[in-house]
Amino acid sequence: MQQSVTPVAVKRHFGQWWGSGAPWVWLSAGAVAVSLIAVFGLLLLIAVRGLSCFWPADLVELQYQEPGGQVERLIGEVVESEVVSAERLHSAGLQLPPGAHRVTRYLLKEGNRDVTGMDFQVIIEPYILSRDYPATLLAVERREWGNLYGYLLNVKENGAVVATGEAAWEALQKRLRRALTLNDEIHTIEKDDIGAINYQMEGLRLERRRLELDGEDTPEALAALAEQRQELEQQYQALQLRLKDLYRAARRDSFTAEVAGGQNIEVPLAKVVRVYRPNAMSVWDKTGHYLARVWEFVADEPREANTEGGIFPAIFGTVMMVLVMSVFVTPFGVVAALYLREYAKQGVLTRLIRIAVNNLAGVPSIVYGVFGLGFFVYFLGGNLDQLFYPEALPAPTFGTPGIMWASLTLAILTLPVVIVATEEGLARVPRSVREGSLALGATKFETLWRVVLPMASPALMTGMILAVARAAGEVAPLMLVGVVKLAPSLPLDGNFPYLHLDRKFMHLGFHIYDVGFQSPNVEAARPLVYATALLLVVVIVVLNLSAVAIRNRLREKYRALES
Secondary structure (H helix, E strand, O other), X not given: OOOOOOHHHHHHHHHHHHHOOHHHHHHHHHHHHHHHHHHHHHHHHHHHHHHHHHOOOOOEEEEEOOOOOOOEEEEEEEEEEEEEEHHHHHHOOOOOOOOOOEEEEEEEEOOOHHXXXXXXXXXXXXXXXXEEOOOOEEEEEEOOOOEEEEEEEEEEEOOEEEEEOOHHHHHHHHHHHHHHHHHHHHHHHHHHHHHHHHHHHHHHHHHHHHHHHHOOOOHHHHHHHHHHHHHHHHHHHHHHHHHHHHHHHHOXXXXXXXXXXXXXEEEEHHHEEEEEOHHHOOHXXXXXXHHHHHHHHHHOOEEOOOOEEOOHHHHHHHHHHHHHHHHHHHHHHHHHHHHHHHHOOOOHHHHHHHHHHHHHOOOOHHHHHHHHHHHHHHHHHHHHHHHHOHHHOOOOOOOOXXXXXXXXXXXXXXXXXXXXXXXXXXXXXXXXXXXXXXXXXXXXXXXHHHHHXXXXXXXXXXXXXXXHHHHHHOOOOHHHHXXXXXXXXXXXXXXXXXXXXXXXXXXXXXHHHHHHHHOOOHHHHHXXXXXXXXXXXXXXXXXXXXXXXXXXXXXXXXXHHXX
C-alpha cells in the first residue's frame, strides 16, 4: 500500500534537509563551479584572440563597388566578420539593396598605410562584386608603416632590375636572408658594442668630474683619463666605419610591388622583416610561420611604438621587478611578524598595529605610487644623489623613477599580506616544540631562528605567493615610480656593475594599457593586447608555481615536527 505524501510531511522533510546544511554545500559547490567556468572562459577568450593573430591568414582580392561609386580593387585579410541589421547600417548612412534585413559586415586589413593612410576598412557583403585568392599575392612585414600587400613585380640591385616574374620570388628570398643577416650585425654593433663604449665614456666623464670636486684633478690623473677616452674614441670610430659599410651593403637590394590601387611601391629590403605568400602556403608552412612569429613575440624587441615585434623587455622587466620586490619584502615581513607574535606585549597597542597592517591592504595602489614617488624617488633618491653621486648632478642617478623604487613601492604595498601570513604560520608552531628547544638550553633567539621560523616558512611562502600575484599585476603605482613605454636598455646587461637598479623598465601590465589605449593604431594593436594579457597570466602562473613548489618542499620537510 503506497503511503500518501502530506504537506506536513513535505515541510518536515524540507526542514530536515535545510537544517542539515546540505543547501549551503550545494550553493558553495555551485559558486566554485561558476568561478572556475568564468576563469577558464576568460583565459580561453584571451588565448583565442591573442594567439590567432600570429596565424598567416589568406589574402583576398575583392572587386568592391558602393552605390554611385566606381569599382575598386581591394586586397587584404579579413580580420573580423559579423552579421548586423539593415537598420543599423541605414543609421550609419549606408544604402542597401531593397529587401535586405541582415547583412554581413567585414573588417578588412588592407595594410599599405604609407599609401592609403589607414590599415583597415569596413566593407559589407552586398557591395562585393567578386572575390579571389591568388597564390601570388604577397604579404610583406615591414619595420615601418606596417604590412604591405600586393603583387611582386621585380627585384632590384643598386636600382637595376635583376629578376622579374616567378624568378623574382626566389631572388627576393635569397636577398632577404642576406639583408636580415646584415641587419642583425648592425643591431649588435649599435646596441651592444657602441652602447658599451658610450657607457664607458660616460663613466670617464663622471670620473673626471669627481676628481675636480675632490680637488684631485692632477695632470697625471687627467692624462690617464684622456688616454682611456682616446682609446675608446678610436674603437668608436672603427665601429662607425664598419656601420657605414654595413648600411651601404644593406641598402643594395630592393623590390617593387604593385598594390591594390595600382601604384608600384619600391621597398628596400633593409626595411623588411619577412615576406610570404599565405595563399600558396601549406598547413605545415603556415604552422612553421606561426611558431616563428610566436617566438618573435616572446623573444624580440618591440617596433613601431609597441604595435609590432616582440615584448621581451616587458617580460624581463616584470619578472625582475617581482624578484627584487620579493628580496625586499621578505625580511621586512618576517621581522615585523616575529616582533608582533614573539616579542611585542599583547595589548591595545599591538591590536592597533594589527588593525593598521590589515587596513593597509585596502589602500588604493595609486596611493602607494604617490608615496613611492615622494619618499623613495624625491626624498631618498635625491639625498642618495647628493651623498654618493655629486659628480653626476644636476642629472639624477637615483633621484628619478627606476626599478629599485618600483620594487620598494610594491614591497610596501604587499607587506601586509606577508606579515599576516607569516604571523599565522608562527601561531601554528606547537608550543611543545618551543618548550623542548628551550629545555635543551637554546636561547629564545636560537629557538626562533633554528626551530620556529623554519617550521613557519611554508606560511611565509604562502604570503609570498599572494604578494607575487598582486605585484606582477599592479600598474597604477608603477606609472609613477619607474615604468616607461620604451626602455632603451635592460636593467641587467654586460656593463659593470651589471645590475642597474636605477634604470627605468618596461612592464607587461603597462604595455597592455599603452598598446590598448595609447597606441596611434588601436585597431591593429588589439590582438597584441590579448596576447600580452595571456603572457602576463602565464608569467604570474609560472612565478606562483615556483613559489608553490618551494612551499610544498618546505612543508614536507617539517611535517614530521608538526605531528
